[in-house]
Amino acid sequence: MLHLFRRSLLSMIGLILILFIIFxxxxxxxxxxxxxxYVEVSTEQGTRRIEERWDINFQDKFIPPNSExxxxxxxxxRDIYSMVIYGTQISLKICLMVVFSATIIGIILGGIxxxxxxxxxxxxxxxxxxxxxxxxxxxxxxxxxxxxxSIENIMMALVLVWWPQYARLLRGQVLSIxxxxxxxxxxxxxANNWRILFRHVIPNSFAPLLVQITLDLxxxxxxxxxxxxxxxxxxxxxxEWGLMISSGRMHMFHSWWYATFPGLAIVITVLGFNLxxxxxxxxxxxxxxx
Amino acid sequence: xxxxxxxxxxxxxxxxxxxxxxxSTVKEYVKAVDNVNFYIKKGETFGLVGESGCGKTxxxxxxxxxxxPTSGTVCFMGKNLSEISKSELRKLRLHMxxxxxxxxxxxxxxxxxKQIIGEPLKINKKIKNEEINKKVLLxxxxxxxxxxxxxxxxxxxxxxQKQRIGVARAxxxxxxxxxxxxxxxxxxxxxxAKILNLFKDLQKKFNLTYLFITxxxxxIKYISDRVAVMYAGKIxxxxxxxxxxxxxxxxxxxxxxxxxxxxxxxxxxxxxxIKGEVPSLINPPPGCKFHPRCPKRISICKKIEPxxxxxxxxxxxxxxxxxxxx
Numbered sequence: 001m002l003h004l005f006r007r008s009l010l011s012m013i014g015l016i017l018i019l020f021i022i023f024x025x026x027x028x029x030x031x032x033x034x035x036x037x038y039v040e041v042s043t044e045q046g047t048r049r050i051e052e053r054w055d056i057n058f059q060d061k062f063i064p065p066n067s068e069x070x071x072x073x074x075x076x077x078r079d080i081y082s083m084v085i086y087g088t089q090i091s092l093k094i095c096l097m098v099v100f101s102a103t104i105i106g107i108i109l110g111g112i113x114x115x116x117x118x119x120x121x122x123x124x125x126x127x128x129x130x131x132x133x134x135x136x137x138x139x140x141x142x143x144x145x146x147x148x149x150s151i152e153n154i155m156m157a158l159v160l161v162w163w164p165q166y167a168r169l170l171r172g173q174v175l176s177i178x179x180x181x182x183x184x185x186x187x188x189x190x191a192n193n194w195r196i197l198f199r200h201v202i203p204n205s206f207a208p209l210l211v212q213i214t215l216d217l218x219x220x221x222x223x224x225x226x227x228x229x230x231x232x233x234x235x236x237x238x239x240e241w242g243l244m245i246s247s248g249r250m251h252m253f254h255s256w257w258y259a260t261f262p263g264l265a266i267v268i269t270v271l272g273f274n275l276x277x278x279x280x281x282x283x284x285x286x287x288x289x290x
Numbered sequence: 291x292x293x294x295x296x297x298x299x300x301x302x303x304x305x306x307x308x309x310x311x312x313x314s315t316v317k318e319y320v321k322a323v324d325n326v327n328f329y330i331k332k333g334e335t336f337g338l339v340g341e342s343g344c345g346k347t348x349x350x351x352x353x354x355x356x357x358x359p360t361s362g363t364v365c366f367m368g369k370n371l372s373e374i375s376k377s378e379l380r381k382l383r384l385h386m387x388x389x390x391x392x393x394x395x396x397x398x399x400x401x402x403x404k405q406i407i408g409e410p411l412k413i414n415k416k417i418k419n420e421e422i423n424k425k426v427l428l429x430x431x432x433x434x435x436x437x438x439x440x441x442x443x444x445x446x447x448x449x450x451q452k453q454r455i456g457v458a459r460a461x462x463x464x465x466x467x468x469x470x471x472x473x474x475x476x477x478x479x480x481x482x483a484k485i486l487n488l489f490k491d492l493q494k495k496f497n498l499t500y501l502f503i504t505x506x507x508x509x510i511k512y513i514s515d516r517v518a519v520m521y522a523g524k525i526x527x528x529x530x531x532x533x534x535x536x537x538x539x540x541x542x543x544x545x546x547x548x549x550x551x552x553x554x555x556x557x558x559x560x561x562x563x564i565k566g567e568v569p570s571l572i573n574p575p576p577g578c579k580f581h582p583r584c585p586k587r588i589s590i591c592k593k594i595e596p597x598x599x600x601x602x603x604x605x606x607x608x609x610x611x612x613x614x615x616x
Contacts, residue, residue: 181396184356185456188388189410189463190380203400 011279017272032082072257083239106166114174173205211281218273298329302362324523337514354386387460391472393452397444450481528606
């Protein structure tokens with residue numbers, strides 16, 4: 001697998017970037033200078049949740065990048081470097097969880113629709129169409145309005161709009177894979193439908209989905225950051241990149257570092273995922289190899 | 291008589307609906323297999339020949355219940371498969387296996403040889419992993435492969451080896467009856483011969499009964515005991531191989547068999563060329579399905595469909611030319 005990556009420099013860079021981001025996310029507590037505290041608060045809806053709090057220190061506000069604060073400080077005197085580091089955890093959590101959950105739902109529904117066909121297919125695909133027609137922004141606003149502003153709610157909204165495309169992609173694959181003779185062979189040796197579906201059909205239909213997933217990791221990250229930017233995602237005070245850019249944009253002219261570093265973090269991560277996705281596509285589809 | 295029949299097909303029909311229009315209503319049917327009757331004796335190799343698209347593969351699949359027949363009954367080892375319970379059918383079906391035409395698409399590319407051959411054992415018999423290993427190794431040796439092949443993937447094998455793996459999988463459950471669906475047509479000639487001999491050896495060793503589906507007449511001549519010739523979803527002639535290759539009766543069989551090349555340049559053969567195309571299975575011609583192309587057609591052929599009638603002992607023909615004489 002690795003030697004295939006080595007053929008393409010760009011996908012290799014993508015892989016290294018992603019490994020680097022994952023490393024930062026895992027070792028964030030050791031890399032950061034300041035650390036958030038986590039407190040349990042009750043929301044307007046009466047539920048309780050853990051919220052992230054960063055110490056405020058107005059004396060230190062708007063310090064330009066120096067040897068103590070590598071990326072400078074923000075309008076509350078918080079260290080931007082530490083917040084960007086902790087932001088990696090949040091961003092990775094969002095995109096991995098969203099894509100993973102959407103994939104599971106997509107595989108199960110798409111697999112069943114494609115394999116069993118007929119009425120089941122018809123019903124499941126119409127349900128998929130309904131979900132596909134929901135604009136993610138409207139749904140996110142609705143969710144934020146109904147359930148409150150939190151990262152979990154945004155993740156839920158994104159899963160709801162993201163799974164239909166996986167279901168459709170997998171259904172199409174399953175339709176062609178199930179015509180293979182090994183499926184018929186499995187039936188003649190007494191395998192039941194579920195075994196055939198999960199052991200023979202889905203594993204062989206998965207490759208195009210894998211490419212889509214890697215490319216989507218970057219897309220989900222962008223959308224989540226965008227939602228936080230317009231104030232629908234992470235609650236204020238969270239070290240979320242989109243939110244940091246949003247509050248930094250008002251101070252753009254006197255402290256450029258505030259919005260720049262979280263922005264760079266987003267660029268690097270999304271670029272990493274996209275390069276990796278392109279690389280995986282080239283590997284799984286030999287026709288596209290140069 | 292009934293006792294030595296392992297499988298018997300009675301009035302088998304297999305119609306595939308064609309759905310059209312907004313409401314997907316069934317407008318027409320493809321009559322892939324139309325009213326077929328025959329039986330296969332225990333321990334014999336029954337050949338099924340015909341042009342592509344004449345329904346021979348569908349007939350094979352219908353027999354082992356991979357596709358349930360539209361109407362008609364299949365009796366296997368004395369039991370009517372459409373009357374017994376589902377669980378009994380599941381069990382009985384394991385005694386009938388199939389070897390496919392295309393060895394590359396009949397093996398799951400993501401499974402090792404051990405997993406492929408071991409799968410039937412894993413599903414149907416509650417045995418331990420080590421015993422599966424032992425059995426898989428034994429099966430591999432039976433089909434002429436060995437231990438080093440066990441953990442490889444299908445793409446690492448040649449066509450002939452893949453076909454051997456397919457045979458090993460079919461043998462895993464100790465079947466009595468195997469449908470060989472053009473098992474050699476995807477292989478080159480030298481490998482074909484080896485695989486055919488393997489089938490013969492296995493038949494002797496495990497006391498198997500074969501239904502050998504092919505369009506290759508020399509293969510049929512070599513391997514089968516009795517042959518049925520199919521045309522447009524019907525059996526037109528059925529006889530022992532010896533008898534059929536010596537004296538064919540149906541005009542279609544005569545034309546078909548004169549196409550076998552004889553490896554002797556001195557012998558000059560007269561070719562009977564059948565004009566026209568295979569009839570559409572959606573709208574087959576009335577009467578005898580072969581009559582538009584038949585060089586010997588008579589007026590009755592257009593109106594009445596001839597039945598399969600025993601003309602000599604063990605020699606059945608469906609043709610009006612011979613029915614008058616009986």
